[in-house]
Amino acid sequence: MADPAVRTDEDIVDEDWYGNDLTGTRFVDCRFSRVDLTELRSRNVIFDSCRFGNCAFNASEHHESSFIACIFARTSFFAATLAGCKLSGSVFTDCDFHPITIRGGLWQGVTLRGADLTMIDFSGVDFRDADLSESDLSGAKLRSCDLSRATLRNTRLADADLTSAIFDGVDLAAAILQNTHVDISGAVAVAAAHGAVLD
DSSP states (O other), rough: OTTTEEEEEEESSSSTTOBOOOTTTTEOOOEEEOOOOOOOOSSSSSESSOOOSOOOOOEEEESSSEEETTTSSSSSSTTTEESSBOOOTOEEEEEEESSEEEEEOOOOOOOOOOOOTOOOOOOOOBTTOOEEEEETTTTOOOOBBOHHHHHBBBOOOOBBBBBBBOOTTGGGSBBBOOOOBOHHHHHHHHHHHHOOOOO
């Protein structure tokens, strides 16, 4: 018998899920199109390989939920909260993230290419292997983020706070740094990226 808490391979179109509580539900290979998820609540909910197109997560709250290998296109996260969420392998295209509250989480391997992420507080987020190329992180807080092997090609980091961030395997020379805040280890990484010889 199929588990009623698991929804698989569904097309969910033009539905109003305003204020719904999805706790205990798992979605696999589902396609959400023009779904209103405003003020939705999720805790330990799993979205696995789902697609979201023209959806609204406005003012929704997600705690320890997972969006694994999902695709988000033209979707709004206005005033949304993502606390301790896992977004590994997810791809975001033409999405609106302002304003948004993010409290840690695993964002390993996410693609946020060309995204407007200005002034967002990503402190403590695990961005290992993430593609942040062409994105604008001006004024963003990336304190204590793990950016190991992240792609920062033409990523704008003007006035960004990168103190205590980890840059293992990152080509910082490819990023656009201007008044970027780093600690001693970050300064060493930046210097090395620009050809300095550290004695």
